[in-house]
């Protein structure tokens with residue numbers, strides 16, 4: 001087998017051997033075991049979001065990557081006479097804006113700087129000025145930079161003004177405790193290959209049933225029709241079109257392992273420890289982070305390139321890659337940065353090994369950071 005590679009990315013992520021092994025058996029889409037797995041996954045996702053079917057919440061699984069799930073929600077729940085407000089402070093907010101444009105939804109995009117959070121006060125001011133807005137979409141963990149938008153407070157503002165609240169919690173759900181009711185979220189979207197630590201293959205939307213029902217007949221596409229997808233899953237327990245069978249089997253195993261680890265609370269703690277080890281190690285190496293610590297989440301961090309002209313990201317990336325560590329390029333509008341994720345099957349000792357490899361590569365490349373470590 002090839003050398004083991006550890007992914008310090010925002011997804012796909014490193015997964016456990018047992019999650020991969022759950023995909024070794026071919027599975028028919030009408031197989032009893034498979035249909036039961038789908039049922040179990042849908043129900044357990046509600047539990048992870050601290051809601052129940054009795055309280056009026058439903059899980060819809062959608063084939064494809066996370067974007068397919070977001071697009072399914074956006075293009076299905078915003079009706080012809082509705083008006084969507086998109087609160088954007090990064091590439092994923094912009095992606096929702098693009099969807100709204102393609103599907104010709106009535107919408108408005110309010111942009112914030114990439115290194116600033118969406119403030120509840122700003123959201124309130126916009127909603128007060130635009131009473132025709134019906135839906136609000138926002139990203140929880142903006143993976144572009146790694147910041148966390150204050151979803152709970154934005155949710156409270158949305159409810160005060162009577163708006164439907166759509167949250168892309170792709171890179172945070174499963175790695176951050178989120179109570180959908182308390183956060184007043186009507187649609188929460190995430191995917192199989194983020195903090196639940198499954199493999200790519202599908203997205204899921206946890207939906208307030210009363211809002212989901214309003215989506216009947218108003219989708220802009222067949223395959224991304226959120227209501228029909230739900231109706232299919234509810235009707236005979238099956239997907240309308242070929243399901244990602246093995247990805248679902250892996251996901252069921254991943255959910256079991258999340259439970260064994262101690263649930264979201266324990267996972268959040270491990271990710272935060274990863275983040276603390278990374279921050280400490282990188283700061284010793286003189287790296288500066290793009291975001292202010294107050295708005296930085298524990299999912300992924302953006303590190304500014306060293307000012308030393310000897311630094312070449314391609315070589316830096318390749319040399320880390322050759323040592324078995326995959327990091328992630330930056331995606332910032334204004335600054336040159338690379339990203340390191342703390343999520344997936346990676347543990348504090350892996351982060352230490354990554355930092356040691358970064359040190360080695362810096363020395364090999366003779367790159368110095370302006371803030372040089374002291375006290376050696």
Ligand SMILES: *Cc1c(COP(=O)(O)O)cnc(C)c1O
Pocket residue numbers: 010011065066067068092139141142143168169170171191
């Ligand atoms: C990963 C991610 C997505 C989905 O990306 P895909 O490549 O479609 O899986 C959407 N939003 C955020 C915030 C993400 O981190």
